[in-house]
Amino acid sequence: MxxxxxxxxxxxxxxxxxxxxxxxxxxxxxxxxxxxxxxxxxxxxxxxxxxxxxIKYCRSCHTISDNELCEICSNPSRDHATICVVEDIRDVMALENTQLYKGIYHVLGGKISPIDGIGPGQLNIKSLVEKVRNSKVNELIFALSSTMEGDTTNFYIYRQIKDCEIITSTIARGIAVGDELQYADEVTLGRSLLHRVPFDKEFKDL
Amino acid sequence: MxxxxxxxxxxxxxxxxxxxxxxxxxxxxxxxxxxxxxxxxxxxxxxxxxxxxxIKYCRSCHTISDNELCEICSNPSRDHATICVVEDIRDVMALENTQLYKGIYHVLGGKISPIDGIGPGQLNIKSLVEKVRNSKVNELIFALSSTMEGDTTNFYIYRQIKDCEIITSTIARGIAVGDELQYADEVTLGRSLLHRVPFDKEFKDL
Missing domain, CATH: 1.10.8.420 (RecR Domain 1)
Structure with a gap:
């Protein structure tokens, strides 16, 4: 040009x-x-x-923030014993939109991906492990994307904290609300079958 | 959000x-x-x-320029008696890419479009008419897009300068090089038939 x-x-x-x-x-x-x-x-x-x-990054959860401590981490009415591990700030925004989560977050800043040259050292994993060891954490929820890199990252973190007495969980994989079964891939459909939810529980949660 | x-x-x-x-x-x-x-x-x-x-706009042709007079208008080896009327600077860049045009340009800055609230007063038409009347212009080539607005603008300018002794022309409409006839719309195909070019002339021009 x-x-x-x-x-x-x-x-x-x-x-x-x-x-x-x-x-x-x-x-x-x-x-x-x-x-x-x-x-x-x-x-x-x-x-x-x-x-x-x-721009500042929250010194506790590493999300983008205007202050030293982000609004979520500095909110005393949130459950500071439950930490949701996410990849980046867009995931925090998406989860906040559900209005169903009352815990705090931990933003990794990416996933372990050797192909892209991203190792555990470049992610905010060390501070997460420290947080789990040094403060009263009950549950760690892994909410990374369901890819090989996401699973690797989950497993890497899990190995570092498996001796701590905390619950670890991952978000449920299954058929999206409004989706038709016939168009779902078999892995997702299989998982939704394996991790089926008691019928009366589904209504109680809503 | x-x-x-x-x-x-x-x-x-x-x-x-x-x-x-x-x-x-x-x-x-x-x-x-x-x-x-x-x-x-x-x-x-x-x-x-x-x-x-x-940013400056060339005081002669109104194209975007770093100087008072753009490189094309200030180039003495270009044919200043031939003016190509275009809509905006992207058309100038496209025509320059052909490397087949040696004249100068006149950038209108848009087309007459009453729906969008653009009348002749907002376009650089007055300076074009003055240029045609006051300097030695041989030919005016209309190279606006082939829409109702483009045709209206062509006709508006043509009426203002039709008493001047200059040649006016529009760029040829026809089948694009490499296109197949069966997929062409009938108006374009019809025009390409009406304005057919002598076979030996086509080769001479290339």
Whole structure:
């Protein structure tokens, strides 16, 4: 792509470094910004810079936060004896949306994935193990994605804390609410059968 | 969407104002930036701000440019008597890519589109008409998109300059190179038949 302006070229190249955005889309976005009042570009740039420079990570659960301790960890009405282990902040947001979880979280920041060069040392595993050993934790809920990397990470953490007297659990795998059986894969369907729930219990929980 | 951080929420809201980017994609992009070195966010923000604040539009053809007069308009080896009328800068880039056009351009900045509230006054039509009247222009090539709005705009400009002694033309409509006839729409196929080209001429031009 030949650009008539160096400024335009720079902006397009920077935007095109974002994931899933190619040069053509980047050009479209940049030209859109040029057509809008310059306030909008100013607000966009400033909000990104402010986020990058001032963002904090909760010192207890490592989620993104405006303070040293995030809102969930600093909330005394949450159950601090139950920790849900998740991959990143989007999982925290998804679980919070259910309004069914009253414990706290621990954000690993990824999964163990040798192919991507991510080992246990790059994840927030050490602080989790310390937390389990040093404070009163009853239950650890693994809520990682159901992939080989997720399972490996679960198992790695489990081995580090298996001598502690705590309950460990994983979230249930099964047929999604509203899904039809005939389109489900056999592994999921098999698991949903193995881990079937007493009929009266399902209604009590809702 | 409930965000655990005001900074994150602001950044996501700003990014989500770009066309074709929803809140989920915005969150993905913002979290990606957080994982990268802060230099990248800095470079992105600065390039957008620099573009928005320092960008110039060529005073002759209104294309985006780093200088008062763009590279094409200030190039003495281009044919300044032939003007190609286009909608926006992406069309200039596309036509330049063909390496077949040696004239200059005139960027309208859009098409006449009453539905979107765009009238002739918002486009760079007046300066085009002045250019045609006051300087030695031989030919005006309309290269707007082949829509009702494009045709309306072509016709509006044509009426303003039809008393001038210049050639007006539009780019050829027809079957795209590499396309099969059976999949072409009938209007395009009809036009390609009406405006057929002498066989020996096609080879001479290439």
């Amino acid at each position: 030949d650009f008539p302006s160096k400024l335009l070229e720079n902006a397009v190249n920077e935007v095109a470094q974002l994931p899933g955005i190619g040069k053509r889309t980047a050009l479209r976005l940049v030209l859109f910004l040029l057509q809008q009042p310059s306030d909008q570009t100013m607000a966009l740039s400033n909000s990104l810079l402010a986020l990058r420079n001032d | 409930d965000f655990p951080s005001k900074l994150l929420e602001n950044a996501v809201n700003e990014v989500a104002q770009l066309p074709g980017i929803g809140k989920r994609t915005a969150l993905r992009l913002v979290l990606f930036l957080l994982q990268q070195p802060s230099d990248q966010t800095m470079a992105l923000s600065n390039s957008l701000l620099a573009l928005r604040n320092d």
